[in-house]
Amino acid sequence: MIYLDNAATTMLSPEVLDSMVPFLGQQYGNASGVYALARASRKAVEQARRAVASAIGADAKEVFFTGSGTESDNWALRGMMEGMAGGHVITTAVEHHAVLNTCRWLEQQGHRITYLAVDGEGIVSPDDVRHAITENTRLISVMAANNEIGTLQPIAEIGAVAREHGIPMHVDAVQAAGTIAIDINAWQADLLSLSAHKVHGPKGVGVLYVRGKTPIKPLLVGGAQEMGRRAGTENVAGIVGMGTAMRLAQENRATATPRIKTLRDRLMNGILDGIPGAHLNGSATQRLCSNINVHFDDVEGEALLLRLDLAGIAASSGAACTAGALEPSHVLVAIGRNRVQSRSAIRFSLSDLNTDEEIDEVLRVLPKLVADLRAH
Numbered sequence: 131m132i133y134l135d136n137a138a139t140t141m142l143s144p145e146v147l148d149s150m151v152p153f154l155g156q157q158y159g160n161a162s163g164v165y166a167l168a169r170a171s172r173k174a175v176e177q178a179r180r181a182v183a184s185a186i187g188a189d190a191k192e193v194f195f196t197g198s199g200t201e202s203d204n205w206a207l208r209g210m211m212e213g214m215a216g217g218h219v220i221t222t223a224v225e226h227h228a229v230l231n232t233c234r235w236l237e238q239q240g241h242r243i244t245y246l247a248v249d250g251e252g253i254v255s256p257d258d259v260r261h262a263i264t265e266n267t268r269l270i271s272v273m274a275a276n277n278e279i280g281t282l283q284p285i286a287e288i289g290a291v292a293r294e295h296g297i298p299m300h301v302d303a304v305q306a307a308g309t310i311a312i313d314i315n316a317w318q319a320d321l322l323s324l325s326a327h328k329v330h331g332p333k334g335v336g337v338l339y340v341r342g343k344t345p346i347k348p349l350l351v352g353g354a355q356e357m358g359r360r361a362g363t364e365n366v367a368g369i370v371g372m373g374t375a376m377r378l379a380q381e382n383r384a385t386a387t388p389r390i391k392t393l394r395d396r397l398m399n400g401i402l403d404g405i406p407g408a409h410l411n412g413s414a415t416q417r418l419c420s421n422i423n424v425h426f427d428d429v430e431g432e433a434l435l436l437r438l439d440l441a442g443i444a445a446s447s448g449a450a451c452t453a454g455a456l457e458p459s460h461v462l463v464a465i466g467r468n469r470v471q472s473r474s475a476i477r478f479s480l481s482d483l484n485t486d487e488e489i490d491e492v493l494r495v496l497p498k499l500v501a502d503l504r505a506h
């Protein structure tokens with residue numbers, strides 16, 4: 131199988147798995163205990179915390195493990211807005227549903243949310259952020275890289291606006307973490323979400339970075355785990371896996387990123403130049419090196435995906451299947467694509483595990499499938 135859906139999830143790296151195995155077996159101690167077995171778990175959790183901290187330029191005591199990127203996003207938004215009756219949040223129209231639906235929930239709680247529009251490439255303007263700020267604004271939440279079209283946001287510029295107005299900024303960096311160097315200080319981020327399974331780590335573990343004294347309330351209450359800010363017995367194996375995955379991403383980035391980009395550019399240009407009626411969604415330059423999102427005139431994305439699957443190629447569509455009905459992607463709508471165009475969108479997302487031969491195979495198969503679907 132040719133796996134080109136790395137924006138949905140990534141293969142667990144063998145090295146990550148190796149680091150986790152002891153904690154799924156003999157090293158089962160509860161990290162809160164005092165005996166040697168428990169201390170081994172504690173030590174492993176703290177080592178993972180330092181690895182994540184070092185990968186994003188943070189202090190270890192600012193790194194909190196969660197159960198997913200979704201939980202990190204929920205925590206950032208709900209934890210900042212709790213007790214802020216009638217507070218205002220600025221976000222964008224192209225966020226992941228973990229942020230967007232949390233914002234909808236906050237609206238039901240009486241908060242006001244501004245969903246900033248983006249330009250035709252999916253980029254939000256720092257000036258629009260500045261103009262949306264009111265005296266009630268309590269939080270700005272902007273993703274670093276879009277999960278559908280790969281657009282990179284000008285986070286450092288938005289961070290400067292946020293800092294200038296003394297408003298905390300949350301960054302959903304889940305999609306960026308694999309291929310982009312994250313520096314919470316360069317971005318001036320106060321809160322930042324990560325997820326292990328998007329960077330060749332295990333599913334079901336995430337991180338919320340919380341800068342120093344940022345006034346965030348806990349989302350999960352109970353025991354005193356995670357410095358009293360996120361209750362629940364630690365997922366030690368998952369946390370260890372996340373630490374290893376983030377360390378490897380950081381160590382490999384300098385070689386992996388240009389390699390992925392070369393593969394991506396060959397596939398992207400091959401599609402755009404070789405298939406008539408193929409159009410790129412998103413930005414040609416401000417784009418994750420791993421992402422391609424295209425739509426084809428007169429081709430249904432879902433039908434093409436099924437044909438690709440039969441040809442052994444795993445990709446993804448630009449639509450979300452909600453209750454059996456294909457809803458056009460909110461991201462494609464936000465960049466001005468119409469219903470038909472967004473229903474014809476396909477995302478290919480690469481990783482360092484993809485090969486030249488795989489790209490050749492896709493470029494051999496895809497034009498035929500598109501022509502075939504158009505003929506029917």
Ligand SMILES: *Cc1c(COP(=O)(O)O)cnc(C)c1O
Nearest residue numbers: 198199200226228277304305325
């Ligand atoms: C995958 C993803 C999430 C959710 O992370 P999970 O760990 O799968 O819950 C949030 N934001 C973005 C941008 C993502 O790509």
